[in-house]
Amino acid sequence: MKTLFNIDISKISKIKRNDPCWCGSGKKYKKCHLDRERQTEKSNFHAASNFENSKRKLCAMSDSYLNECAGKIIKAHTVSKSSSLKTIARNSHIYSMSKIANEILTNDGQFVPKLVGINVASTFTGFCQKHDRDLFSPIENKRFSWEMEQVLLVAYRGLAYEWYAKSMLLEQEEYFKSLDAGKPLYTQIEIQKMMSDLFIGTKIALEEINQIKSKFEIYLKEKDFSQINYVGFEFKEPLPVMGSGGFTPVYDLTGKKIQDLSNLNVAAETIFYSSFASENKGVFCMVWINEVSTAAKQFAESLTELNDTEIANAIISTLFANCENIYLSPDWWDKLPKEVQKYLINIFKDSVSIDTNIRNYKIADVVDATASLRLSNL
Numbered sequence: 001m002k003t004l005f006n007i008d009i010s011k012i013s014k015i016k017r018n019d020p021c022w023c024g025s026g027k028k029y030k031k032c033h034l035d036r037e038r039q040t041e042k043s044n045f046h047a048a049s050n051f052e053n054s055k056r057k058l059c060a061m062s063d064s065y066l067n068e069c070a071g072k073i074i075k076a077h078t079v080s081k082s083s084s085l086k087t088i089a090r091n092s093h094i095y096s097m098s099k100i101a102n103e104i105l106t107n108d109g110q111f112v113p114k115l116v117g118i119n120v121a122s123t124f125t126g127f128c129q130k131h132d133r134d135l136f137s138p139i140e141n142k143r144f145s146w147e148m149e150q151v152l153l154v155a156y157r158g159l160a161y162e163w164y165a166k167s168m169l170l171e172q173e174e175y176f177k178s179l180d181a182g183k184p185l186y187t188q189i190e191i192q193k194m195m196s197d198l199f200i201g202t203k204i205a206l207e208e209i210n211q212i213k214s215k216f217e218i219y220l221k222e223k224d225f226s227q228i229n230y231v232g233f234e235f236k237e238p239l240p241v242m243g244s245g246g247f248t249p250v251y252d253l254t255g256k257k258i259q260d261l262s263n264l265n266v267a268a269e270t271i272f273y274s275s276f277a278s279e280n281k282g283v284f285c286m287v288w289i290n291e292v293s294t295a296a297k298q299f300a301e302s303l304t305e306l307n308d309t310e311i312a313n314a315i316i317s318t319l320f321a322n323c324e325n326i327y328l329s330p331d332w333w334d335k336l337p338k339e340v341q342k343y344l345i346n347i348f349k350d351s352v353s354i355d356t357n358i359r360n361y362k363i364a365d366v367v368d369a370t371a372s373l374r375l376s377n378l
C-alpha cells in the first residue's frame with residue numbers, strides 16, 4: 001500500500017502552538033504532539049490489554065434487513081465450541097493465534113501461541129441473542145450437509161467477525177496513535193506514518209466488508225444463492241487448525257500474483273473461510289461473491305488443482321499466511337519440529353504486521369490428512 005502520509009521534518013520546528021498538528025489529527029499542535037517526547041511511554045503490554053478491554057458489544061445485524069435485535073449481546077463463537085474446538089482441545093484448551101495478533105501489532109519480540117480455554121476462545125461480542133440463535137440455527141441445530149444456506153451462513157459468520165474486528169480497531173485509532181508518547185521525534189513520525197497507513201487501510205477494508213455484508217444479508221433473506229461461489233473439502237478427521245474470517249489473497253498457491261492491494265481505488269477481493277469440524281470430520285470451506293471475481297476464483301482453483309494428500313497442508317499454510325482468527329490443536333502444534341513452527345509463525349507475522357508488503361509463502365508439510373470429499377459450484 002502506498003503511504004498517504006508525508007511530513008517534512010524541517011517544518012515541524014516552525015509549527016506554532018495554535019497551528020494544526022503535523023500528524024494530521026486535526027487538533028492544535030499544543031494539544032497534540034507538542035512535548036510528546038516528554039510524556040510517559042506506554043508499555044506494549046498496556047497496548048495489548050487496552051485493545052482487549054475495549055471490546056464493545058454490538059450486533060452485526062443491528063441495521064440489517066433481517067429483523068430487529070432482541071436480547072442482550074452475547075459471546076458468539078466464530079468456531080463452534082462443542083462440535084469443533086472440543087475435538088482439537090487438550091484439557092479444554094487450545095492455542096489462539098488471534099490472541100497474539102494484537103501484540104505483533106505493537107511489539108517486535110518473540111511470539112508463541114497462547115493457551116486459551118475453549119469457552120472464551122474464538123468468541124466475539126458481535127451478535128444479540130436473537131440473531132445468534134435464529135440466524136445460525138441451520139448450522140447449529142442441523143448436520144452440516146453443504147446446503148447453500150449453510151455454506152453462506154458459515155461464511156457470514158466469518159464476515160461478521162471481520163466486520164467486528166475492524167470496527168473495534170477503528171475505535172482504537174486515537175489510542176494507537178498515542179503509542180508514540182515519550183519517543184523521540186523521528187520515532188513519532190515513523191509511528192504516525194505506520195498508524196496512518198493502518199487506519200486508512202482499515203477504513204477502506206471496512207467499507208468493502210460493509211458492502212459484502214449487505215449483499216450476504218439480502219441473499220440470506222431471499223434464500224438466493226446464485227451470486228455465491230464456494231469450494232469445500234472434508235477430511236476423515238478434524239484439521240488441527242480451525243478458524244473463521246476473511247482474507248484477501250495476493251498470491252495463489254502456485255506463487256502467481258493474483259491481485260494488487262496497493263491500488264486503493266480497486267476493491268480488494270475477499271474470500272470468507274471457515275475451518276471447523278462436523279460429526280468429527282474436518283471441514284474447510286471458502287466462499288466469495290462471483291460477480292466480479294477473478295482473484296478469488298484463481299486462488300480457489302490453485303487449491304482444487306492439488307492432490308487429495310496436499311490439500312490439508314495447503315489449507316493450513318494458507319490459514320497461517322492470511323488469517324488472524326485461527327486456533328490450533330496443542331497436541332499437534334507441540335509435536336511440530338521447531339523449524340516448522342518458526343516458519344508458520346513467520347508467515348503469520350507477515351500477514352498481521354502493519355507492513356503490508358505481503359510475501360509469497362510455500363506450502364509446509366505439517367499434517368497427514370487426505371481429502372475425502374470435494375465440493376464446489378464453480
Ligand SMILES: [Zn+2]
Nearest residue numbers: 021023032033
Ligand atoms: Zn499530533
Ligand SMILES: [Zn+2]
Nearest residue numbers: 059069128131
Ligand atoms: Zn441482533
